Amino acid sequence: MNNIELFKKNFDPYLKEYLNKKIRNTSDYTGDPFIQDYIRYIKKLILAGGKRIRPYIAFLIYEILGGKEKTQTLKFLVSLELFHSFCLVHDDIMDKAGFRHGIKSINKYILGKLNQQKRLNDLVHIANSQSILSGDLLFNWSYEILNLNNDFSQKIMQKIRIIFHKMADEVIVGQMIDVDTTTRKKVSKELIDEKTRLKTAGYSFIKPLQIGAALAGKNAKKVEKFCKEFGLAMGIAFQTQDDLLDITSSDKKLQKTTSLDKSQNQHTYFTYFKSLEEGKKIMEKNFNKAKDLVKKLSINGDAKKKFLNLIELIQTRTF
């Protein structure tokens, strides 16, 4: 078991515990079995897969910077994973994705149930509406953990709230750009850079790193510089790799609806340069840049290894 798998094994019980608590809460104010079933499916979907990259990265830098409150940190980082889940649920509506983590997307699950029960009305639209609401719930839960946290000082939490809100603004606006560009014939390289920075680098790497550093109470300029540079390089590499996998992978391997990106007129470095090679070059360049930044850090060898392992793990993923 590698480091991130080990992390997931330690982290997921907290995720599950929180989701169970929310399911109990919900049944306090509605006894309706159908609604309860939808909400249980949200939990099922979240626990069905995912690598926990974002909380892992935050935890990694937290430990490296000397953070000692492991349990409290894992508990808190559930907020980051739920924020990611919120993004996925709303993304899946926009991408018309039928599968996620190898099981049905929320949309497809609810549509199936409604059809099975021969319900009235435009059921595709109804399932869509319920997916919007499911994402909204997750957004609320993510912020609940952030807002009601008592394990860290108010000073630290205030700092993290600022990062979190900026992250949300950026990823939502980044997604707006992404959606809008699928309707355009031509998109500038600058706009592809912008959406990659906002949509992927920010929320998958830079902000989790900043959150981890803030949890550890460390916000030296050097740390901040590393979060931004390493996060940006990883973000570009990760997104480009994702686009490449969309072109080359089979549905089965990715366990999510693929090949849709292209058919939905997605603009990527690959479509911009009309070349697999150019896109791959950008990807490799940024993976290498991320590695160099880690190597230059004045941290102990073990910590460096963990970072390099993570890069390698991402670099060699096939789904």
Added chain:
Amino acid sequence: MNNIELFKKNFDPYLKEYLNKKIRNTSDYTGDPFIQDYIRYIKKLILAGGKRIRPYIAFLIYEILGGKEKTQTLKFLVSLELFHSFCLVHDDIMDKAGFRHGIKSINKYILGKLNQQKRLNDLVHIANSQSILSGDLLFNWSYEILNLNNDFSQKIMQKIRIIFHKMADEVIVGQMIDVDTTTRKKVSKELIDEKTRLKTAGYSFIKPLQIGAALAGKNAKKVEKFCKEFGLAMGIAFQTQDDLLDITSSDKKLQKTTSLDKSQNQHTYFTYFKSLEEGKKIMEKNFNKAKDLVKKLSINGDAKKKFLNLIELIQTRTF
């Protein structure tokens, strides 16, 4: 000008100021003119109409309970109005509403722009996606004001955050029930009660009252009891009236897409009892209950009058 109109006149500049700040923020991280245009339209829509009932109610009880920080309170209550705007934007997607506050819904506005520019792809779906994201942005902004507030003590803010998160859970789950019931042939009166309590009473009355009381630092049992009882009665009356207006009003008067509720198989007290009279009785009974609760309060005459005026204003609305 009545009290609530006067309130709106004092409140809206803070709402506008915050929205302008967010528009400036957005242009810091994207220069894309189309995205900027969509975000400016969000502001336009919010300022185009709306009665500001929720912040007004919170402000009313805040003052009655002796709260003195008027400016800080108005500034803070922007969060409550933006939360309402978030709900409306996502509701309008679910209701397929083309108009809101007398102007185009976000969906219709963006679709118009995309068609005008002869954009590619399934533009109805794209406009829907942008509306989902617009609602997400508003949700984030609402919480930003809540989370980054420094004007009130942390103790007060912590209390309000708990209320806010419960409000969001309830209104989202309430909306899930509402959407699901439109696919059912029969719905029990209990479930109609439940969705009215969650969807309308909670977030339009009970929670704003609780938030106002918490801002004033008052949480006596007597106050809490009034918030719940008065809020529930007003919620039931308001929702029933809304359903009645949907049946009887013309599109022009309501300035939003009407008559849709019925065609979309909405379940209300009117459809449950198959009688206008039964529904009207419920409405009148609850308006009267709300008035009685106010009359019994040990507050000064002027404060009572403001509450009674509000009830009357709502009771006599024709749109």
